[in-house]
Amino acid sequence: MNLDDFSDLIERPDGGVRRDAEERRERLLVPPGSLGRLDELGEWLSAAQQSVPVKPVDRPRVVLFAGDHGVAELDVSGRAAGSAHELVRAVLDGSSPVAVLARRFSVPVRVVDAGLDCDPELLPEAVVRHRVRRGSGRIDVEDALTAEEAERAVRLGMRIADEEADSGTDLVVLGDLSVGGTTAASTLIAALCGTDASVVTGRGGAGIDDLAWMRKCAAIRDALRRARPVLGDQVELLAAVGGADLAATTGFLLQSAVRRMPVVLDGVVSAACALVAQRAAFRAPDWWLAGQVSGEPAQAKALDRMALTPLLDHGLTVGEGSGALLALPLVQAAAALAAELPERAGETEDVEGGEAGDAAEPGEAAEDAAEAGSTA
Numbered sequence: 001m002n003l004d005d006f007s008d009l010i011e012r013p014d015g016g017v018r019r020d021a022e023e024r025r026e027r028l029l030v031p032p033g034s035l036g037r038l039d040e041l042g043e044w045l046s047a048a049q050q051s052v053p054v055k056p057v058d059r060p061r062v063v064l065f066a067g068d069h070g071v072a073e074l075d076v077s078g079r080a081a082g083s084a085h086e087l088v089r090a091v092l093d094g095s096s097p098v099a100v101l102a103r104r105f106s107v108p109v110r111v112v113d114a115g116l117d118c119d120p121e122l123l124p125e126a127v128v129r130h131r132v133r134r135g136s137g138r139i140d141v142e143d144a145l146t147a148e149e150a151e152r153a154v155r156l157g158m159r160i161a162d163e164e165a166d167s168g169t170d171l172v173v174l175g176d177l178s179v180g181g182t183t184a185a186s187t188l189i190a191a192l193c194g195t196d197a198s199v200v201t202g203r204g205g206a207g208i209d210d211l212a213w214m215r216k217c218a219a220i221r222d223a224l225r226r227a228r229p230v231l232g233d234q235v236e237l238l239a240a241v242g243g244a245d246l247a248a249t250t251g252f253l254l255q256s257a258v259r260r261m262p263v264v265l266d267g268v269v270s271a272a273c274a275l276v277a278q279r280a281a282f283r284a285p286d287w288w289l290a291g292q293v294s295g296e297p298a299q300a301k302a303l304d305r306m307a308l309t310p311l312l313d314h315g316l317t318v319g320e321g322s323g324a325l326l327a328l329p330l331v332q333a334a335a336a337l338a339a340e341l342p343e344r345a346g347e348t349e350d351v352e353g354g355e356a357g358d359a360a361e362p363g364e365a366a367e368d369a370a371e372a373g374s375t376a
Helices: 003-009 015-026 037-049 070-074 084-093 097-105 147-166 181-193 210-230 234-241 244-258 268-280 297-306 322-340 347-352 357-372
Strands: 060-068 109-115 171-179 263-265 288-290
Touching (some): 003 234, 003 268, 015 322, 037 322, 060 084, 060 097, 060 147, 060 244, 060 322, 070 181, 084 109, 084 171, 171 181, 171 244, 171 268, 171 322, 181 210, 181 234, 181 268, 181 297, 210 234, 234 244, 244 268, 268 297
Parallel strands (some): 060 171, 263 288
16 A cells, blocks of 8 residues: 555645635625634635635534553553543443534544454444554554554544545544654654654543653654664554554545545654644645644644644544644634625625626736735
8 A cells, every 4th residue: 555646646725716705705795814724714615615706614523532552551550551432431321522512513423443452342343443453562662553454544544534535524623532643643743743742642532640741751762763764664653652543544534535525633652643644635734624733742743744723723632632622613714604605795796797808817816826825
């Protein structure tokens, strides 16, 4: 499997449609620029949907990939090793932050077990039936996955993306349910950005003390020694220092871009997978939004590399897709404003009557701006 093949399959959101959306924005009663970033979001959605005016985002979905990481045995996480199934159970029972928010926003949640370390009987069949393996290896001393498992995990993510696109999902809020996942994610980001372990090591969603932080930093340092020799192959990299859930998330992001399905990223885990996906297909980040600032230094480095600016910064560190889900109403508001605000009197008639010769100038300016930066 060669993820570089995705480079030929992924196109950017339609630039011509985006220019049309920008020109329409110039004709609205509300002055240009007065809606701030909501204008950019509305135009980005128009380009992604190939529709002017933009259509409402009325079929979003939360997708959470779950897995345990062997490196958690080193006490680098605020949660016990092998306990990610408890996070999954909280989501299914409706008692986790992302479940509460999803219920409030009427957004369905899908949990995919890519590599949980628990008996399958503890969770519903619909969750565990996709499992690639039970837990991922301890990346400081061994591979997270075999090459065959890494490919299976990537293809699992691709299959989930196809299922969502085929079912009519028009935007995905992407998150993870993992223990030890931030250590693997930080390793991937450090390897791809060419930086040291101490630069990317954070304290995770559950929070860790200084001693645990030092253990985590040492684990990432050791894992980096194993990651650098395989940087030329994304699947090998995911097998060496990723994990089943991270490999599946990477496949999901790439196939979502192929299917022209926008995705809102959550924290450092989804950012790491996005960075791996960008390495394979440089146009893919044009289909993603960064939902929130997680406080993880590795996330900030990855988003900077992909030129993605988070929509929110509320100090949220809980993870699980919660921050990205909080950004969803902002995206929906941008779509509603772009579609429903009225145009100035006379502008529509001039355009329909073919008398809008002077209106070409704003469109040319918008074209220049769109060429300068193709993401929201």
